[in-house]
Amino acid sequence: MNRPLTEAPRVGHAEVLAVAGLTKRFGDRVAVDDVAFSIGAGETYGLLGPNGAGKTTIIRLVCGLLRADAGSIAIAGAVDGGAVVSRERIGYVPQDVALYPDLTARENLRFFARLYRLRGKTLDRRVDEVLELIGLTDRAGDRVESFSGGMRRRLNIGAGLMHRPTLLILDEPTVGVDPQSRHAIMENVRSLGTSGMAVLYTTHYMEEAERLCDRVGIIDRGRLIAEGTRRELIDRLGEHDRITLSTDGDPARLVNRIGSVAGIEKVDSAGDEVHLIVREGRRMLPAVLDAAERSEVGVRSVEVTEPDLEAVFLHLTGTALRD
Numbered sequence: 518m519n520r521p522l523t524e525a526p527r528v529g530h531a532e533v534l535a536v537a538g539l540t541k542r543f544g545d546r547v548a549v550d551d552v553a554f555s556i557g558a559g560e561t562y563g564l565l566g567p568n569g570a571g572k573t574t575i576i577r578l579v580c581g582l583l584r585a586d587a588g589s590i591a592i593a594g595a596v597d598g599g600a601v602v603s604r605e606r607i608g609y610v611p612q613d614v615a616l617y618p619d620l621t622a623r624e625n626l627r628f629f630a631r632l633y634r635l636r637g638k639t640l641d642r643r644v645d646e647v648l649e650l651i652g653l654t655d656r657a658g659d660r661v662e663s664f665s666g667g668m669r670r671r672l673n674i675g676a677g678l679m680h681r682p683t684l685l686i687l688d689e690p691t692v693g694v695d696p697q698s699r700h701a702i703m704e705n706v707r708s709l710g711t712s713g714m715a716v717l718y719t720t721h722y723m724e725e726a727e728r729l730c731d732r733v734g735i736i737d738r739g740r741l742i743a744e745g746t747r748r749e750l751i752d753r754l755g756e757h758d759r760i761t762l763s764t765d766g767d768p769a770r771l772v773n774r775i776g777s778v779a780g781i782e783k784v785d786s787a788g789d790e791v792h793l794i795v796r797e798g799r800r801m802l803p804a805v806l807d808a809a810e811r812s813e814v815g816v817r818s819v820e821v822t823e824p825d826l827e828a829v830f831l832h833l834t835g836t837a838l839r840d
């Protein structure tokens with residue numbers, strides 16, 4: 518069942534993760550710049566941003582795999598420093614799949630369960646539960662080497678769930694998987710969120726952030742530039758519309774030409790598409806099409822829509838969220 522997109526954040530739940538003033542430099546590059554956000558129990562929080570924005574670095578800081586230059590991280594109330602115990606509350610599912618291909622799904626989960634010191638019947642029960650959760654019960658006895666990319670990723674998520682973490686961190690869990698597996702992963706994550714876990718989900722896919730997350734933090738060049746529910750973020754755009762042109766020529770030429778049209782607030786290209794943020798999209802359409810014709814770039818289709826998170830990103834940064 519799809520969660521309504523406009524659902525209000527669930528306030529009043531215990532704070533599971535609170536990050537403040539978080540900063541990390543690599544040499545001269547500031548990868549994470551004064552970032553603050555928090556996630557409550559039962560809440561799914563999405564960090565949405567392009568490649569290189571700093572999402573993985575934030576996760577590595579939260580997991581204690583990197584040391585911050587400044588800022589604090591509190592997990593379930595325990596502030597960074599003496600937080601070894603609290604880190605056991607984290608389930609971290611990295612971008613890269615870390616499984617044993619010549620073991621079965623069940624054997625892999627048993628391995629991770631033992632790492633978390635589960636034993637005996639508790640271990641057996643938890644392995645069965647997690648297989649069910651990730652929808653791989655009927656493939657439990659098959660070797661991982663026979664699994665599709667999407668199934669491996671789901672099993673990877675399962676490994677991060679063995680010890681019943683209070684905070685589950687998923688780093689771009691759907692990158693490189695086919696649409697069907699992507700759907701299955703998102704369904705899995707959705708049910709985990711509703712089971713009371715706090716979920717930190719990073720993605721550069723706008724529609725995943727829109728569908729899955731109670732709140733979204735938009736991150737660009739290390740900075741958290743906006744945060745809120747989907748509705749709150751979109752409302753920041755006011756009465757704007759989004760126009761998308763699909764081209765079969767050089768979109769950069771079209772961007773140049775359209776950029777000089779009065780009333781266009783933001784324009785950028787991504788792939789063969791040109792994205793615009795305008796006031797009163799329908800009224801602007803003739804001028805946009807006229808500019809397209811002058812640029813001599815072929816336009817295959819034009820769409821005027823209400824703003825979405827991608828439009829918010831374009832509005833705030835002046836660049837389109839590229840795949």
Ligand SMILES: Nc1ncnc2c1ncn2[C@@H]1O[C@H](COP(=O)(O)OP(=O)(O)OP(=O)(O)O)[C@@H](O)[C@H]1O
Pocket residue numbers: 543546548566567568569570571572573574575689
């Ligand atoms: N160990 C490192 N040494 C030097 N620079 C790094 C290191 N790790 C990350 N960076 C830089 O920090 C910035 C943020 O990278 P990060 O991997 O956090 O981005 P991201 O949003 O997770 O992107 P992606 O989706 O590509 O993983 C990038 O400019 C990256 O090159």
